[in-house]
Amino acid sequence: MIQKGLLIKRLNSLPLELQHIIFLSRNLARIEKIGVYLVGGFVRDLLLGVDNFDLDIVVEKDGIEFAYKLSRILDGTVVKHKAFGTATITKKNGSKIDIATSRKEFYPAPAALPVVNEGGIEDDLFRRDFSINAMACHIDFEKFGRLVDRFNGLKDLKDGRIRCLHEESFIDDPTRIIRAVRFEQRLGFHIDKDTLRLIKQARNLGMLEKVQKHRIRDELILVFKEKNPYKVLRRLKQIYNLTFIDRHIKLNRDCKKVFFNLNKACVRFQHSFPQRRPLDIWLMYLMFFLSPIKLRFLQRILGKYAFCCGDTKRIISFNKEFRKIDKNLSKKKLSAAGLHSILSPLSYEVILLTLALSKRQRTKQRIQDFFVKHHHKKLTITGGDLLSLGIKPGPKFKKLFQVVLRAKINGKIHNREEELGFVKKIINKK
């Protein structure tokens, strides 16, 4: 019963928004006379005292119908996945709540997606990856805050153990191998001996190689989103391999140091420029991880995993351009406008990765100058100003803007009046 008190205490100290959703779910459960539970990573983190604001709710009846009812009260929108009996509510402020019908799963073939049948909460917990993720917390009135722990997850949580629930776990869903390593390294736990044996068995059967590529991609993105992805990659290499991703993949020897520097550069950047868009640090790690691969192989890998267009562009841009950018930035003579024209077309991710990787002091200094002195410089004159000076719209506009901006970045002009004067001078010359 210790955990009952503990869970109630933790539930009562959640942010008010979450407490409100739980309270509404509890009321709705009473009206509908059904069992409602918090489950999975949310319960794990609640017990660990780790912040986790992704509510994961399981309903012992129709979860989709429950989601629609709850969403009406919360004034949210629902996206449902009928085949799995799940739904996601998105509230107006963007926060999400996952709701699922408690279910049994059956895997028709190794590494395939499961077929889903109705089941009780215990069936639902049994279909999960590890004991620490297979606990539920009652949120209905009668048993509010009581833990359902059929597979000794609480003990594993205390002992720091990652343990799967049955012999077929990694055959059914080989992505759990990546998840096991991710949780082990994130939480500083250890993978249990039998679980490790099952992972090695799955490795001998090449199970990860059989999984649909987009599922592997999603798991890899989660790895790179971890605080210390290097540790996860190193361990994954040790107990499985990394060539399941592609035969060209290797764990670069400098990875640990570069990831560390990169993290430092990003923290400094975000601290110095809080108004700029948040960085995709995970993508920078991935860009470096993939950087030793030849361009033609890299393009094939990115295509195979169907990375989204923006991510693909930034990864390719870094792979193609790093050496050239580094060399150009280290030239003895480079005007402020020259520096601006090299760096401004690039994403922050490509620039900061160049900063972290370059061994040239001049390159590093120039990137810092770019961010501090030049990056924010913009023209104040507009197309309307050019029109009122009698210039006809067309490609000329773009060229003029470029020339004026260059003069501004090089410090020849500073304000609107000087910009206009500069434009007049150019057109009078012609």
Ligand code: CTP
């Ligand atoms: N789950 C599973 N097998 C998977 C993926 C998920 O059994 N391959 C179950 C686990 O019970 C997990 C829950 O679904 O806790 C929610 O999945 P997800 O949100 O991916 O994991 P979290 O445990 O919340 O992990 P994280 O802290 O990384 O968000």
